[in-house]
Amino acid sequence: MSETTEAAVETHDDHHPSDWEYIKVAIILAAVTAAEVATYFESVFTFFETRWILLTSLFTMMIFKGWLVTRVFMHLKQDKPVLQQSFFAGVLLATAVYVVALLAFNVFG
Amino acid sequence: MATATAPATDTHHDAHDPHATNTGISNNKLAMWLFLSTECLLFGALISTYLIYKTRGSGEVLPTDLFDIPFTSVSSFVLLMSSLTMVLALSAFGRNDLDRGKAWLLVTAMLGAVFMGGQAYEFTAFYEEGLGYTTNPAASAFYTLTGFHGAHVSIGIIMLMSLWVAANQGKLTGKNSETVEIVGLYWHFVDLVWIFIFTVIYLIPPE
Amino acid sequence: MAIIEEPLALTSGEQHAERPLGVLTRPQANGSWKDWVSTVDHKKIGIMYGVAAMFFFLLGGLEALLIRTQLAFPESGFLSADVYNQIFTMHGVTMIFLFVMPFAAAFANYLIPLQIGARDVAFPRLNALSFWVWLSGAIFLNTSWIVGGGGADCGWFCYSPNSGITFSPTNGVDFYAIGLLITGIASLVSAVNLAVTCLNMRAPGMSLFRMPVLTWMLLVTQFLLAFALPVITVALLLLLFDRQFDSQFFDPEAGADPLLWQHLFWIFGHPEVYIIILPSFGIISEVIPAFSRKPIFGYSFMVFSGIAIGFMGWGVWAHHMFVSGIGPISVFAFSMATMFIAVPTGVKILNWLATMWGGKLNFSTAMLFAVGTVTMFTIGGLSGVTHSLAPADTQQTDTYYIVAHFHYVIFGGGVLGLFAGVYFWWPKVFGHLLDERRGKIHFWAMLIGFNLTFGPMHVLGLQGMSRRINTYSSGFGFEFWNLVATIGSYILGASVLYFLWNVYMSKKDAPNLPAPGPDPWDARSLEWSIPSPTPEHNFDEIPVIESQDDWWFRKYNIEDDGSVVRISSAEDAAQKGDAVGVHLPSPSFWPLVLAIGLPLIGYGLIFNLWLCVVGGLLTGGAIYAWVLEPVDDPDAGAHGHDDHHDGGDPDGELATVGAAGDDTEGEG
Ligand code: HEM
Numbered sequence: 001m002s003e004t005t006e007a008a009v010e011t012h013d014d015h016h017p018s019d020w021e022y023i024k025v026a027i028i029l030a031a032v033t034a035a036e037v038a039t040y041f042e043s044v045f046t047f048f049e050t051r052w053i054l055l056t057s058l059f060t061m062m063i064f065k066g067w068l069v070t071r072v073f074m075h076l077k078q079d080k081p082v083l084q085q086s087f088f089a090g091v092l093l094a095t096a097v098y099v100v101a102l103l104a105f106n107v108f109g
Numbered sequence: 110m111a112t113a114t115a116p117a118t119d120t121h122h123d124a125h126d127p128h129a130t131n132t133g134i135s136n137n138k139l140a141m142w143l144f145l146s147t148e149c150l151l152f153g154a155l156i157s158t159y160l161i162y163k164t165r166g167s168g169e170v171l172p173t174d175l176f177d178i179p180f181t182s183v184s185s186f187v188l189l190m191s192s193l194t195m196v197l198a199l200s201a202f203g204r205n206d207l208d209r210g211k212a213w214l215l216v217t218a219m220l221g222a223v224f225m226g227g228q229a230y231e232f233t234a235f236y237e238e239g240l241g242y243t244t245n246p247a248a249s250a251f252y253t254l255t256g257f258h259g260a261h262v263s264i265g266i267i268m269l270m271s272l273w274v275a276a277n278q279g280k281l282t283g284k285n286s287e288t289v290e291i292v293g294l295y296w297h298f299v300d301l302v303w304i305f306i307f308t309v310i311y312l313i314p315p316e
Numbered sequence: 317m318a319i320i321e322e323p324l325a326l327t328s329g330e331q332h333a334e335r336p337l338g339v340l341t342r343p344q345a346n347g348s349w350k351d352w353v354s355t356v357d358h359k360k361i362g363i364m365y366g367v368a369a370m371f372f373f374l375l376g377g378l379e380a381l382l383i384r385t386q387l388a389f390p391e392s393g394f395l396s397a398d399v400y401n402q403i404f405t406m407h408g409v410t411m412i413f414l415f416v417m418p419f420a421a422a423f424a425n426y427l428i429p430l431q432i433g434a435r436d437v438a439f440p441r442l443n444a445l446s447f448w449v450w451l452s453g454a455i456f457l458n459t460s461w462i463v464g465g466g467g468a469d470c471g472w473f474c475y476s477p478n479s480g481i482t483f484s485p486t487n488g489v490d491f492y493a494i495g496l497l498i499t500g501i502a503s504l505v506s507a508v509n510l511a512v513t514c515l516n517m518r519a520p521g522m523s524l525f526r527m528p529v530l531t532w533m534l535l536v537t538q539f540l541l542a543f544a545l546p547v548i549t550v551a552l553l554l555l556l557f558d559r560q561f562d563s564q565f566f567d568p569e570a571g572a573d574p575l576l577w578q579h580l581f582w583i584f585g586h587p588e589v590y591i592i593i594l595p596s597f598g599i600i601s602e603v604i605p606a607f608s609r610k611p612i613f614g615y616s617f618m619v620f621s622g623i624a625i626g627f628m629g630w631g632v633w634a635h636h637m638f639v640s641g642i643g644p645i646s647v648f649a650f651s652m653a654t655m656f657i658a659v660p661t662g663v664k665i666l667n668w669l670a671t672m673w674g675g676k677l678n679f680s681t682a683m684l685f686a687v688g689t690v691t692m693f694t695i696g697g698l699s700g701v702t703h704s705l706a707p708a709d710t711q712q713t714d715t716y717y718i719v720a721h722f723h724y725v726i727f728g729g730g731v732l733g734l735f736a737g738v739y740f741w742w743p744k745v746f747g748h749l750l751d752e753r754r755g756k757i758h759f760w761a762m763l764i765g766f767n768l769t770f771g772p773m774h775v776l777g778l779q780g781m782s783r784r785i786n787t788y789s790s791g792f793g794f795e796f797w798n799l800v801a802t803i804g805s806y807i808l809g810a811s812v813l814y815f816l817w818n819v820y821m822s823k824k825d826a827p828n829l830p831a832p833g834p835d836p837w838d839a840r841s842l843e844w845s846i847p848s849p850t851p852e853h854n855f856d857e858i859p860v861i862e863s864q865d866d867w868w869f870r871k872y873n874i875e876d877d878g879s880v881v882r883i884s885s886a887e888d889a890a891q892k893g894d895a896v897g898v899h900l901p902s903p904s905f906w907p908l909v910l911a912i913g914l915p916l917i918g919y920g921l922i923f924n925l926w927l928c929v930v931g932g933l934l935t936g937g938a939i940y941a942w943v944l945e946p947v948d949d950p951d952a953g954a955h956g957h958d959d960h961h962d963g964g965d966p967d968g969e970l971a972t973v974g975a976a977g978d979d980t981e982g983e984g
């Protein structure tokens with residue numbers, strides 16, 4: 001990880017997105033949320049009655065939203081990679097450990 | 110700045126570079142990110158507990174029987190938009206536009222308060238339908254998880270209001286906008302957790 | 317803490333504070349006891365961790381002797397079953413959470429900044445907070461003997477439903493839950509603080525892969541703590557809510573699953589065993605090279621195997637649950653994973669041996685303890701592998717064989733290593749050596765006592781003697797080895813008292829003996845490049861690091877033909893410790909005040925909610941006072957609070973202190 005030490009030498013890129021970019025991202029987030037809620041109305045969007053379609057779409061949308069929030073609102077796009085690494089270490093560790101625990105409880109059937 | 114070439118006698122050089130750390134990230138910000146990554150394991154445990162228990166009602170009513178998706182969608186949307194206003198506050202402070210910054214802080218805190226109001230309403234409604242904290246394992250797990258998230262939101266609101274007060278006293282200006290950024294990180298993380306909870310707890314219907 | 321008045325351009329060039337800004341002032345050091353309770357100096361905090369942990373070691377040891385006295389003879393009535401349960405529970409909890417962890421924290425606090433060439437940790441006030449919160453939790457936990465109707469009686473693992481009100485009607489388990497929650501907060505704060513310190517505060521040139529192995533192992537430990545503590549936090553909260561607010565998390569009658577507790581506890585619990593062992597691994601990785609007169613063999617293997625242990629430690633927790641009915645697939649997977657985790661551990665053992673191989677060995681007390689650590693840990697690791705095989709474990713689990721295993725790893729591997737560190741760094745911390753002759757008697761007494769106590773437990777376990785039970789019947793062949801174990805435990809206890817005697821006598825003799833100088837062991841890492849005891853400001857100048865073992869290369873040169881030539885005496889190469897005007901973070905009382913609030917909240921939850929209000933006000937008030945408290949320097953006040961300067965350089969350090977308040981705010 002010695003490159004992180006070197007990183008201090010590089011000029012820091014202080015460019016943050018403009019307000020308009022934030023608003024655009026928020027609109028996308030709102031739209032995806034609307035799509036998420038739409039899955040609830042299975043009678044309208046009948047294909048969501050198929051469970052794997054429902055689950056895949058919900059998880060995809062959820063991960064996409066989370067990704068946008070961390071990348072743009074939390075500035076991981078511009079910030080030093082070590083932040084992203086340490087945060088995703090926690091996210092991935094938690095996912096791995098708890099998925100195994102849930103498997104042991106047969107939560108997924 | 111910490112580089113291998115620094116002359117031994119001069120430890121004072123570049124002290125005014127705000128990123129004079131080995132990683133180039135301030136201690137505060139790094140600490141906040143590390144703290145947030147540990148929070149993943151905290152919420153993960155609470156969410157797993159709920160998922161294990163969500164059908165264990167010993168005959169009583171279950172949280173899943175009572176979910177009001179349209180209502181929760183609205184409050185989720187409110188929290189999501191508070192992330193936008195949070196980042197707009199930071200951006201305003203970054204430009205040293207203190208009036209806008211303060212206004213957005215206030216709006217963010219208020220959106221958070223609306224979300225908390227929604228949670229209070231939801232809890233009361235569920236309680237009136239017979240789902241108490243001690244009714245069954247599913248209920249205990251549900252209230253504990255969402256209550257924990259609510260506690261996080263409340264702490265966030267307190268921090269936002271503290272920032273607002275500090276800004277009014279002139280202690281918070283564009284020069285220390287990193288404080289806003291760090292509180293913002295916390296706030297976005299709480300939103301992030303809710304994005305997860307909304308899908309996994311609310312939207313995925315019982316089989 | 318001395319804020320020396322004369323400014324010195326060399327170190328920072330800043331003017332010293334005349335008057336603090338803001339509503340609250342910060343205390344100034346004046347050499348009284350207040351210096352200790354308001355200190356934010358990582359060295360003082362380290363010493364306080366060490367002293368307090370030693371106290372709990374004696375307490376836990378006393379509990380151990382009570383257990384062994386009860387078990388010396390069959391059908392003994394020395395302790396009732398109820399009291400026995402409380403004693404063995406509190407023994408385990410005390411030893412793990414109140415002795416080994418804080419004792420390792422003592423080393424981490426004292427040594428990390430010195431080994432990376434920093435003046436303090438990243439957040440000095442949070443560091444003080446960690447100590448006081450830990451201490452308040454530790455005291456809280458033990459007050460259950462007095463006000464809680466007795467200690468917790470559910471084992472340190474506290475399995476449900478035994479931990480529920482039905483089977484444990486006193487308040488002991490509430491004290492267990494709240495006490496460990498409080499100490500958990502302390503460890504979490506400290507973990508984040510020390511991790512940031514390692515990542516951000518290194519001296520110029522001290523890249524991550526030039527850090528000493530000890531600092532590396534401590535860094536891995538901090539990450540393990542940071543990720544494992546939230547899990548036990550949730551488990552303890554669920555337990556507490558069950559007991560206090562009638563929630564239904566662990567009540568099988570209501571449809572809850574007691575295995576939930578076991579999973580959460582061991583998801584924390586297995587990483588926890590590496591939290592216990594890795595600091596000790598790090599310590600002996602410093603001691604063995606110093607007394608073998610060789611660099612550590614395979615530095616990068618050492619580091620990466622430590623990281624690998626840290627990762628793999630997360631994937632084996634259910635080996636504690638082989639007989640709980642988790643199903644054949646889980647048993648198979650966790651059994652395999654457990655076998656693999658022995659690999660990086662084995663790598664470490666081989667590297668220590670290779671470091672000693674061909675070295676000029678000097679068996680000082682510290683070295684004896686280090687070698688003892690390696691051998692005893694190997695025995696414990698091997699018994700661990702025997703119960704990684706699930707069918708074998710089915711026979712071994714819940715017997716004394718398990719007790720033997722974990723004492724060989726925790727005491728043999730962990731505690732002996734910590735004692736190696738005590739003898740090694742004592743001169744650096746206190747400015748005089750611990751007597752070597754007495755030290756060696758201490759070592760041999762401890763080693764013999766330890767093996768007599770826990771060796772026989774292998775036999776007892778394989779003979780089928782159950783653990784966690786207050787007595788045994790005669791006629792099963794358990795008598796002899798139990799008596800041996802009890803005799804061993806008394807020898808062990810005596811060895812600890814003899815250690816304290818050594819401490820006392822060495823201090824008494826110190827004035828008549830030559831001072832140890834900066835580098836008594838001719839060692840390799842940075843803490844030996846400054847005077848003993850460490851000056852208040854650590855380094856006169858922050859060193860610039862050019863290689864691994866930089867300090868050693870300031871004393872020696874390796875010629876082209878490979879021969880080693882001394883180029884400087886340690887005294888000449890070392891810093892003089894006479895710098896003045898170095899900016900140091902000012903003391904603060906708020907960490908202590910905040911820490912006092914937490915146990916009040918705890919008592920409130922158990923006895924009277926009004927106390928929670930008092931505790932909450934105290935804690936909340938302390939947080940706000942903390943945030944508003946100025947740093948003592950007008951310059952840093954302006955910059956620290958408004959500009960957020962942070963850094964490894966002396967100027968930035970002060971600024972960091974000012975900024976720490978914002979961070980606590982962040983943590984709520
Ligand atoms: C070579 C690596 C190791 C292996 C393969 C291993 C394996 C195991 C297994 C399978 C058990 C469960 C036995 C049972 O309850 O039936 C166990 C228990 C235990 N191990 Fe280890 N272990 C290893 C290293 C360690 C280390 C390094 C420590 C601590 C520093 C440790 C501490 C413990 C403790 C405390 C228990 C018992 C917990 C309890 O039931 O109260 N182990 N070990």
Ligand SMILES: [Cu+2]
Nearest residue numbers: 586633635636
């Ligand atoms: Cu284990």
